Amino acid sequence: MDERAALALLETELGPAGDDAAVVDGQVMTTDMLHETTDFPAGTTRYTAGWRSVGASLSDVAAMGAEATAAVAAYAAPTFDRAELEAFVRGASDVCEAVGAEYVGGDLDDHTEFTVATTALGRTDAPVFRSGARPGDAVCVTGTLGRSAAALELFERGDLERANELFRFEPRVAAGRAIAAYATAMMDSSDGLARSLHQLSEASSRECEYECGFAVESDPLPIDDSVREVTEDEAAALELATTFGEDFELVFTVPEDAIAELTEEVDVPVTVIGSVLESAEITLDGETLADRGYTH
Amino acid sequence: MDERAALALLETELGPAGDDAAVVDGQVMTTDMLHETTDFPAGTTRYTAGWRSVGASLSDVAAMGAEATAAVAAYAAPTFDRAELEAFVRGASDVCEAVGAEYVGGDLDDHTEFTVATTALGRTDAPVFRSGARPGDAVCVTGTLGRSAAALELFERGDLERANELFRFEPRVAAGRAIAAYATAMMDSSDGLARSLHQLSEASSRECEYECGFAVESDPLPIDDSVREVTEDEAAALELATTFGEDFELVFTVPEDAIAELTEEVDVPVTVIGSVLESAEITLDGETLADRGYTH
16 A cells, blocks of 8 residues: 555545644644654755754644634654754754744654754634635646756755755735635645646545646746756756655635735745646646656 | 754754743744654564654643644655555544643655654643742652653563553653642653752752752652563663653652642643752752763
């Protein structure tokens, strides 16, 4: 059983969970585990690791359209180096501060591999789910795509300072709250744009009476400038921006007539990249966009 | 830097956290990471692992005197076996149900070692902290001590059914809420009775104007019957019950004159094991009880 099948099983077992975060009594709660071999390339500082791991959970809170209130992290490593641990806590605290949440501590564990488990908490009376996209809606994305893909290449090239900088993203909590007033469906792009669209399509088709697909255009896609630092090939850049993921931007659907007002309300750039169709198809420039991306 | 020093650092960095759980706006939040080599002896079923790991976080909620509301778990393993994952989720759900909390799902991660990170959430307007013990108070413990120590020995002997049964404890959430109305200080016994007393002493001495110590007697100590299944030696039994830990009982201090009423209100046996002294000493039968126990 691969990880996605196992996640599907967890969702089945748990009922209506399986969105970016669980919702209980106006609270949203989400947890993530990251570890060295798959999530922190060689050269990732502990400050960046603290920022990014807690940020990943805060991004899930953002994707529900919720206010972020608090986060915790469990930190496991083979040894506890004072400077490393301080840097981690500083990174975790700083990303919380950036979105108005409180970093309230954590747990430590001896472990052969550097591993971090983070949990974030949020609050909303009107969560936005992955389901709810309606034919005719526009599909939009915040910020830019491809930063993490570029960072990974820069880690490999040894440009660690720039790579670490790109790896620290600002969770879209304020944007998510503003978007929530308009959006019909939303999730974060942690698994890549292609997979996000497939997940929005599945959730929306399951909940509604119609098939829900997407027609996306490559032309407006907000590819991050850093992607051009690592490749001059446009096809490669597009591939990285659509399938690599881990950018933690918000992908959402919204009625066309709300876009102008929404764009004014949101504190980050919002790009309309396509529209919702009554069809099971997901296309990029008219060609099928396969359900592939980064499996965490 | 060992784990305790690192934890102390985390507390320093984080300010007033460092209790069993962090408190933010009437909510308590706590996280733990457990893994195979140190926390799940060979023979631990995934059902027991789910129960115990989520239970450990619920116990921290109980130790704050809070109502338990929700829990999540991140599950990491080298492979995702359907039966194992289902059993884990069932154990996690069952322990939540036992204390009136909701198990709301989790995350999955590929990992070379079976590792679980759990987070639990609770609610209280009047949390009970580790500080607050006052000279003259009685020191009490819920339930019995030594179950996990006995379980470990039974895992080694291959009596897996009994060992798994002992390993699944009921977090003292209802008891903790009832005790909270009376207690001056409280924590759970996850690090063992000896270490718990030292931690209560440190926290209470730091917060108050007096030194806070404990005089505990071995005679009333509620040693679990299972301890006698693994050793007939009384000294060994006492050692296991006071230092092994992982029993997840509540250790708390309370004014002498509240004990009778408290005992009636609480749904589990409560034993008075000694009293709080204005002194830095912690003694068992008049002999110094060293700060040693299980380091998680």
